[in-house]
Amino acid sequence: MDELPLIAGQVFNSFSVASLFVLAALGLALSFGLMRVINMAHGEMLMLGGYLAYLVFLVVPGPLAIFVAMPVAFVGAALVGAGLEMTVIRRLVARPLDTLLATWGVSLILQQAARNIFGAIGVGVTAPAWLNHTIAIANGPLAGLTIPATRIFIVAVAVAVLGALNLLLARTRIGLLVRAVNQDREMAAASGINVRQVDLGVFCLGAGIAGLAGVVLALLGPVTPNVGQSYIVPAFLVVILGGLGSLVGTMIAAMLAGLVSALSQIFVDVSSSQVLVLLFVVLFLQFRPQGVIAVRSRALDG
């Protein structure tokens, strides 16, 4: 009866949740694969993207402001990422656990700065008219299903980013360098690749993607100083689930986490669904501790 549209709606919801997870987790997975470090201030790159979108929407009128906001947020977050990589992360590359703590400090500072500049209460972005409606299905087996256009837009952005990233990594010289360093850092360095530069570039790229995700987040709800925190823990879980910095793994893991999260919300409330996602990850690791996609390596200490 009413259950099919409900479930279909939640499945679609899970696609859009998964898209957000992918956008938030891609940068983490990229630099984790390369440098084995996790940037705890990655959530603040989302926040930064959101605030940059807010500023752009103030300055640029018209329905296409969002297409100005996206590149601005990308570049802005990438620049902050570059600063972070050069000042903090580069010093700690051999100490991944310490990197967690140091970047957490960065995240505290960025959050407090946002609180002082924009206030503790969130700022909002009004979605342009062409995004501000819902698509309702009137008849057929899925009658009653409604899909907000913003959610479709999110999925489209995620697909576009994944496609572009795949092209970049598979078809360009930059991608070749990244893959080389990813496979064997020392061998790559020995063949004359500037691995430090590749690290920096990938880190900036990841931060930039998080900035893009921030623009998308701004369409969904108010941008607050804590907005990054609410998305970043699921993003960490996605990286763990996905396996060592594998793009396909990250994508599948985001889908799984999104599905578990959205489908469980049919039965339980949001906070319990968070617990279920964590349980799912711990259970999953019982069967596949290497994550969805295991990168084969003969090294014991990865």
Added chain:
Amino acid sequence: MTAARPLLRHVWVVFLLLAAVAPWIVSPYELSLLGRFLALSILALGLVLLWGEAGILTLGQGVFFGLGGYVLAMHLKLTALTPGDIPDFMTWSGRSELPWWWQPFTNPGVALAAVIVVPGVCAALFAWAVFRRRVVGVYFALITQALALCFATLLVSQQETTGGFNGLTDFSTLLGFELAAKGTVWTLYWITVAFVTLSFLGLRWLMRSPFGMMLRATRDGENRVRFLGHNPTPYKVAAFTISAMLAGLGGALFTLHAGVVSPALVGVVPSIEMVIWVAVGGRGSLWGAVAGTLLVNFAKDEISSALPDAWLYVLGLVFILVVTLVPRGVAGIIEDALSRLRPVSPGRKVAAVTSPAGGGS
């Protein structure tokens, strides 16, 4: 060479005496802060075993702190009631009977034991599930962070049985003693000092035992330990469990001193702050952990009352600077200064060189 050593070795007597006579020296407000922070330092001592010795970074210690605190708080809420009644916040949210998992804590003996047993059992199950599959390092840290997030959001969302965002507060008596009375406050303070001392001595004994050596070996080369025919998993699970039990004990004592336990004390942010107390003090040093906890928390109290906005900037900078510039913390600085003052025996020098600068692979 030997002239300065016996004095230094017994400097702890001075600190212990100072701690014992503190109620006569400091103001009641300061005593209350000191009691709370000493309770927190029990948790910090546990982190030395887990992080400094075993190289396992947890970002979810607030969960076990919270379990200890909530278990005791549930008992405190229940003793204030006439039998058959339920706590007021449950009535306000429309509940008419006590949830089954509150009922055992009516008994003071069960509640006091549960302060350590509940965090211990939860930690052992969790750690076994995760370490069994060799989930280590950054992965483990991130999973524990998710655990802290889940715990705090569950507490907030299950308002009718947990007190929600406000947590549990407004306690009156423990085992018949008036909690607000001066005598109780002082006794509680001395009990806290005693527990800190006991935890300190117990952990020092543990770290010098073969168990401690296995933990250090696992930290420095888990695969080598495996190649030598040992299974490091039980040791890691034990270390995680012990530190969780200490966290539970600290949580319960903190709840008594502060008169409140709430999700704001156990979530993601407080959990990672707990790690920074130990980082500031020195992750490999027991006395460093106590010193770091007191230092950071008194600084927090001073700075956030003088300049509320400045504290998070300071804390953020402390995170960055301590980790990048002084990974061995205050204890490391002082040990280096002492060893420069006078020659050291070879044994101590080796210990200083191998003490952790990294932490996990």
